[in-house]
Amino acid sequence: MAFEITNTFFDNLTSLIHNQDDKAISKLFADVHYADIAEVLDEVNFDEAIYIIKLLDSEKTSEILMELDEDIREKILNNLSAKEIAEEVEEMDSDDAADIIGELSEDRQERVINALDDDELAADIKELLSYDDETAGSLMAKELVKVYETWTVAGCMRRIRGQAKDVTRVHSIYVVDKEDKLVGRLSLKDLIIAKSDQKIAEIAKSKVDAVHVNMDDEEVAKIMAKYDLEAIPVVDDHNVLLGRITIDDIVDVLKEEAERDYQMAAGLTQDVDSDDSILQLTKARLPWLFLGLVGGIGAFLIMSVFEHSFKESAFVLFLFTPLVAAMAGNVGVQSSAIIVQGLANDDVKGSINSRLLKEMLLALLNGFILALFLMLFVWIYEGRIDLALAVSVSLIAVIVVAGLIGTFVPLFLHKRGIDPAIATGPFITTSNDIFGILIYFLIAKSILGI
Amino acid sequence: MAFEITNTFFDNLTSLIHNQDDKAISKLFADVHYADIAEVLDEVNFDEAIYIIKLLDSEKTSEILMELDEDIREKILNNLSAKEIAEEVEEMDSDDAADIIGELSEDRQERVINALDDDELAADIKELLSYDDETAGSLMAKELVKVYETWTVAGCMRRIRGQAKDVTRVHSIYVVDKEDKLVGRLSLKDLIIAKSDQKIAEIAKSKVDAVHVNMDDEEVAKIMAKYDLEAIPVVDDHNVLLGRITIDDIVDVLKEEAERDYQMAAGLTQDVDSDDSILQLTKARLPWLFLGLVGGIGAFLIMSVFEHSFKESAFVLFLFTPLVAAMAGNVGVQSSAIIVQGLANDDVKGSINSRLLKEMLLALLNGFILALFLMLFVWIYEGRIDLALAVSVSLIAVIVVAGLIGTFVPLFLHKRGIDPAIATGPFITTSNDIFGILIYFLIAKSILGI
Numbered sequence: 001m002a003f004e005i006t007n008t009f010f011d012n013l014t015s016l017i018h019n020q021d022d023k024a025i026s027k028l029f030a031d032v033h034y035a036d037i038a039e040v041l042d043e044v045n046f047d048e049a050i051y052i053i054k055l056l057d058s059e060k061t062s063e064i065l066m067e068l069d070e071d072i073r074e075k076i077l078n079n080l081s082a083k084e085i086a087e088e089v090e091e092m093d094s095d096d097a098a099d100i101i102g103e104l105s106e107d108r109q110e111r112v113i114n115a116l117d118d119d120e121l122a123a124d125i126k127e128l129l130s131y132d133d134e135t136a137g138s139l140m141a142k143e144l145v146k147v148y149e150t151w152t153v154a155g156c157m158r159r160i161r162g163q164a165k166d167v168t169r170v171h172s173i174y175v176v177d178k179e180d181k182l183v184g185r186l187s188l189k190d191l192i193i194a195k196s197d198q199k200i201a202e203i204a205k206s207k208v209d210a211v212h213v214n215m216d217d218e219e220v221a222k223i224m225a226k227y228d229l230e231a232i233p234v235v236d237d238h239n240v241l242l243g244r245i246t247i248d249d250i251v252d253v254l255k256e257e258a259e260r261d262y263q264m265a266a267g268l269t270q271d272v273d274s275d276d277s278i279l280q281l282t283k284a285r286l287p288w289l290f291l292g293l294v295g296g297i298g299a300f301l302i303m304s305v306f307e308h309s310f311k312e313s314a315f316v317l318f319l320f321t322p323l324v325a326a327m328a329g330n331v332g333v334q335s336s337a338i339i340v341q342g343l344a345n346d347d348v349k350g351s352i353n354s355r356l357l358k359e360m361l362l363a364l365l366n367g368f369i370l371a372l373f374l375m376l377f378v379w380i381y382e383g384r385i386d387l388a389l390a391v392s393v394s395l396i397a398v399i400v401v402a403g404l405i406g407t408f409v410p411l412f413l414h415k416r417g418i419d420p421a422i423a424t425g426p427f428i429t430t431s432n433d434i435f436g437i438l439i440y441f442l443i444a445k446s447i448l449g450i
Numbered sequence: 451m452a453f454e455i456t457n458t459f460f461d462n463l464t465s466l467i468h469n470q471d472d473k474a475i476s477k478l479f480a481d482v483h484y485a486d487i488a489e490v491l492d493e494v495n496f497d498e499a500i501y502i503i504k505l506l507d508s509e510k511t512s513e514i515l516m517e518l519d520e521d522i523r524e525k526i527l528n529n530l531s532a533k534e535i536a537e538e539v540e541e542m543d544s545d546d547a548a549d550i551i552g553e554l555s556e557d558r559q560e561r562v563i564n565a566l567d568d569d570e571l572a573a574d575i576k577e578l579l580s581y582d583d584e585t586a587g588s589l590m591a592k593e594l595v596k597v598y599e600t601w602t603v604a605g606c607m608r609r610i611r612g613q614a615k616d617v618t619r620v621h622s623i624y625v626v627d628k629e630d631k632l633v634g635r636l637s638l639k640d641l642i643i644a645k646s647d648q649k650i651a652e653i654a655k656s657k658v659d660a661v662h663v664n665m666d667d668e669e670v671a672k673i674m675a676k677y678d679l680e681a682i683p684v685v686d687d688h689n690v691l692l693g694r695i696t697i698d699d700i701v702d703v704l705k706e707e708a709e710r711d712y713q714m715a716a717g718l719t720q721d722v723d724s725d726d727s728i729l730q731l732t733k734a735r736l737p738w739l740f741l742g743l744v745g746g747i748g749a750f751l752i753m754s755v756f757e758h759s760f761k762e763s764a765f766v767l768f769l770f771t772p773l774v775a776a777m778a779g780n781v782g783v784q785s786s787a788i789i790v791q792g793l794a795n796d797d798v799k800g801s802i803n804s805r806l807l808k809e810m811l812l813a814l815l816n817g818f819i820l821a822l823f824l825m826l827f828v829w830i831y832e833g834r835i836d837l838a839l840a841v842s843v844s845l846i847a848v849i850v851v852a853g854l855i856g857t858f859v860p861l862f863l864h865k866r867g868i869d870p871a872i873a874t875g876p877f878i879t880t881s882n883d884i885f886g887i888l889i890y891f892l893i894a895k896s897i898l899g900i
Binding site: 035043160192207225227228247248250254255258259263268272274278282285288290292297300307311315322323325326327329330331334337338339342345348355373374430437 | 481483485493607610611638639642643657675676677678680697698700701704705708709711712713715716717718722723724725728731732735736738739740742743745746747749750753754757761765768769770771772773774775776777779780781783784786787788789791792795797798799805808811812815816819820823824827874875876879880883887
């Protein structure tokens, strides 16, 4: 079923655009899914993309716009008039419409909303734009199927035939009382199976999960994933039904969250992808590299302090500093990643102290095994048991401290309400490099008695 | 709506179990969602968990079992007889049933399947177990709503009332011909809106996306996410309808994939979480740490070679080795993370050479800025411009090479059909440490003319 973009397809498309053969272009795209057309538009040059967008009808282009890379979409929207954008937006569900309009500058937002023929949609969009980013309100759509508890099944079916036309997917039918407060839900299946003279109140499930309009979007995603929900209604303080969130929006939230955590762990501050410009990529990468540089200078300063003590008597200690720094970094990243992931899954139970104790035992076990190996190597290679002991015992200490820092920092950040994901990656590696090297020299110094 | 497990709840539960007050326990759990009960069972001791499982009815416990941590579920299943497991399984959809049975030993699998009263379910489970892990077949359920193209809407509604009872969620109704080949689909909404004497063939959409039963599960997830599908039918070589995959299974695949990539980037080989035993955590962590140790010894050996040249004349070079190693590691992780994520999203276009060129320009830009800063520091601190130049110019070279390795390795692995995610984390850091230090000393040596 996968659509492959071939070179022939592109050559064909380019020559058709060149000849302005609109009929043939429309035919070329007739059976192509909008997600695939969006991929084509990501690839062609900008003028060609604009040409295609203006040519295809808005029922199709509205879907395509939603699938485009954000920066390409921005460029295209800048090339469309407020009226043209309004036409696209009228084909969209209210949540998508609000997302698109939200990307425009404030005065263009107003012009597009004023250009809408559909007053109800305009009001919905204004409402949706009023909710904060990353809340349930920013994710929800206004389209849903709503019935009153006093209706009969037959009456309900009649009304639903009307409402359902505007709703792409009917997951649940929400039952409200006369004040529009959410009191229950039922599925289309329940309705089909019921007798036509039954009252809705009789067949509706009264237990209905809902989220508050200001709930954090990642929290909503967690709830929907945990309870295997495909849609969830959104309510206000008074339990009045405002909209609903569907699982496809949650899939996007989960993907974005995972990508952001992954990027943070790799030391990328902004949401970048491999096709971004060198300048954008530099902005995302340089701050973390600079942090690494400062950390390296810190390590240099610490080592300078010990130059006098060790340069002649135990020079070899300096040659193991990259090893010590690497081990401290790796252990720190491992520990913090486990905690960060556990926190994301609400999986971290028990007190911080018991976590730290466990990490210490774990680090001792790992450290002991690794240190034994290193001790044998140094002993055989350098022929000095005192050096071998100094290097390997300090390695154990470094690993234990690195593990504790890697465990403590994300837990601490989480308690403070800061996203613990920033604790993995360069941040933890850099601080562990410095602490690791300091501990290493201090312990080696006391063992060697220098 | 969130259910909070309080200490009072636990104390209450423990004393009820102690008194064997079954009625009160059932009442306690009556309104609690199965996902929440699963969380309770993850927390209580094992005997208590078994007690609760045996007490609650199988309609509820079958759902609970699916939500438990895998290791706790395994222990519980080991404590249930084949007959008891069969009772649980009969309440499940075929995909969940096959997953649970698939976790048992081979001879227990057979005993449980033989203990099933429902022969159709037994046949379905046998079929599902025959598909390879991580394929569409292993994800799909046999339950779906299927109608023949020759039926009328009214006839169809009658039949659906029967079939739909077994199907938790009706996403699409699949239309087949007399040989059970998939020829179209329609939604419940289409059916409700249609006139009752219309033929199914008239109202069905003939364009229906389907995946082959042997397709890789991550590929299925990608397709469903890209095309915003909530369910997709699964077919065999002859387009015969075998089952369907729903979006909630895909949410799990996406989450697992993201977690695995994240763990690999952090240097954790096995799927572990923070509550696993110290031994399991050691198994996941030690191999990567050992790799780091070997890398550190490699760095030591390289530095030993340069000991003679630099110990007296430019000792300070040794003090910058942790900085060089850290920068090489950080740059490598950044570059590889961008490529790995791009590959996962099918976002990496163009040739390897153009990627490498871009990465080189990017690394040169970053490297130049960082090197300038380092040069000033060394010049001011050590008062020697030759040393400052040697350190900073080699830093640029190290950053460029690290960026190229970080870009090339995942692309190379991907071309070879190996998961590029293993290229991030300790693997790339370790190799970049060694290469970085080698390049650093070689370039410094030629600049200083020693």
